[in-house]
Amino acid sequence: MTIIGITGPTGAGKTTALNELEKLGAAIIDCDAVYHGLLKSDIALQNELENAFGPLKDEKGLFERKKLGSVVFRDPAALEQLNEIVYPRIGQAVDSLLEQARQEGKRAAAIDGITLVESGLGERCDTTVAVLAPVEERIRRICLREGISQEYARARVSAQKKDEYFRANCEHVLMNDCVCAEDFALRAETLFRTILNT
Numbered sequence: 001m002t003i004i005g006i007t008g009p010t011g012a013g014k015t016t017a018l019n020e021l022e023k024l025g026a027a028i029i030d031c032d033a034v035y036h037g038l039l040k041s042d043i044a045l046q047n048e049l050e051n052a053f054g055p056l057k058d059e060k061g062l063f064e065r066k067k068l069g070s071v072v073f074r075d076p077a078a079l080e081q082l083n084e085i086v087y088p089r090i091g092q093a094v095d096s097l098l099e100q101a102r103q104e105g106k107r108a109a110a111i112d113g114i115t116l117v118e119s120g121l122g123e124r125c126d127t128t129v130a131v132l133a134p135v136e137e138r139i140r141r142i143c144l145r146e147g148i149s150q151e152y153a154r155a156r157v158s159a160q161k162k163d164e165y166f167r168a169n170c171e172h173v174l175m176n177d178c179v180c181a182e183d184f185a186l187r188a189e190t191l192f193r194t195i196l197n198t
Helices: 014-023 031-041 043-053 065-072 076-103 135-146 150-159 163-169 181-196
Strands: 002-007 026-030 108-112 127-132 172-175
Touching: 002 014, 002 181, 014 026, 014 108, 014 127, 014 181, 026 031, 026 076, 031 043, 031 065, 031 076, 031 108, 043 065, 043 076, 065 076, 065 150, 076 108, 127 163, 127 181, 135 150, 172 181
Parallel strands: 002 108, 002 127, 026 108, 127 172
Antiparallel strands: none
C-alpha cells in the first residue's frame, strides 16, 4: 500500500486534491477529523488541555474548540504546547486507520495533515505532497467555508508555516492557482496517477 502524505496551509485546496486521490481508490485519513474526534470523545485529553489552557467547556460541559483556537493561534508557545499534547494521540489513531486500510486491501492511503511534517506523520509516508495557494485566496476560502471573520482567518493563516517550509519539506508541490476547481482537480489527478503508476 502506497502511503501519500498531503499537507499545506489551510484553504489551499487539499480537499479537492484528496477527492481526486479517493477516486483513484485511496483511503483518506483526515488528521483534522481525527483531532476533532479526539477532542469530543477523549475525556483524558480534554482534562489535559484544560489543565494547560484553562476552562474550555461551555455551560453544558461541551468542549469548545474555537475557545482553544483563540488561545493557541495567537501564541506560538501555546500552539507548541498543544501540539506536544495531541501529536502522540493523533499518531496512534492514524496508525489504526492505516492498518484498517491495509486490511481492506486499499492500494493507497493518504494522510491529510496540516502539520504532517512537524508531527512526525510524514515519516510514515512513501512520498509527500504540499498543496499551496495564494494567501488572499486562502483567506477568502476559509471565511466562506467556516463562516468566520477575516481577522480570525488571518490569525489562523499567520500562525501556520509559510509556503517555503512546505516546499522544502515535501517531495511534490501542487500549486492551486487555477481559475476553476476543475482545472486544479485535473492537475491533482495527473500528479497522483504519476505517483501511483496508473
